[in-house]
Amino acid sequence: MDRARSRAPLLAAAAILLLAMASAPLAATSEPEENVDNASLQQPPVAPGLSFDFYRRSCPRAETIVRDFVKDAVRRDIGLAAGLLRLHFHDCFVQGCDASVLLDGSATGPGEQQAPPNLTLRPSAFKAINDIRDRLERECRGPVVSCSDILALAARDSVVFSGGPSYPVPLGRRDSAHFATPQDVLSGLPAPSSTVPGLLNVVRRIGLDEADLVALSGGHTIGLAHCSSFEDRLFPRPDPTISPSFLGQLKNTCPAKGVDRRRELDFRTPNRFDNKYYVNLVNREGLFVSDQDLFTNGATRNIVGRFAQSQKDFFRQFGVSMVKMGQINVLTGSQGQIRRNCSARNPGTVPWSDVLVEAAAESLGLF
């Protein structure tokens, strides 16, 4: 009896603690923040024509040169890490990882950069890729390393230098001489207003699945977004899935429609690549519909919950999914070209539109 009485305050304290834990926002994982070496984990197969030692003979220091550059540049401007990661994603989802997003428009039409989703890509990221390419050209005596490989490596190193996992990047991509149309960009890159069915529709077309979608969306653990990307959730009526305190924060940044300001994608740890993005989603603090719906929709909810609990699980899946994404529709062997300037096709390359005009003229018997 005495024993039971002496335990009573302890039990009461434990009950209060449990209640507090249940009602408090889900806290960050207690796991140590570590970089996961994915080399020992199950990685997707390497696409034919790519290999991990592609530049072993032609430019053995290629990876080191990219890493040193990114390390230095990200230390000076942490936003560049977000810019480089997003640039690789916008390259791969449209026409494959062929560096077509880097091509300036030409007389034949506007390039991919002129399409709405690409208007907010960071100019500093484009410049960094060209600067890395120049450095590689000097050190490797010529145009040896493709712009698409530079993009893939710079994205990986951006993740690492902002606190995320490392993963092995297969190399040997070649660059396209042709950019996609603005319509292709729009259909390849989902809008921030998309819900899970629409998102899955897009990613399945390019060989990715639910786990890839959830893990890759975790790229939103760093970087910024303009009010225009999420103001539809605030006006004329607030989206009821947004938690009241987060809604207050969003309205502070974007008090009316049309305000040109930016806010962090992950307000908990905006500059750190970690799993807090998922903690935000569980607490109804996702910035875009495309983020929050990953937790609302039953098809992806459990994966979000798992990544919110375990940073290690997130890091592991992120590495696998980035390798998958980085191999979408790659050009290899004698396809494409190694661009001498990442912003322009090599001189003498025939643009697509000319190829099409010639083919049409030929079929009409004009020559």
Ligand code: HEM
């Ligand atoms: C799944 C569908 C996705 C949608 C709808 C989406 C949409 C967006 C939008 C609208 C922005 C903000 C643009 C602005 O207002 O300036 C953004 C930023 C960003 N996205 Fe995504 N995104 C998606 C997937 C991804 C993926 C797969 C990655 C990388 C693996 C990624 C990485 C980023 C990063 C790092 C930023 C911040 C860029 C910066 O600060 O410059 N996103 N995204």
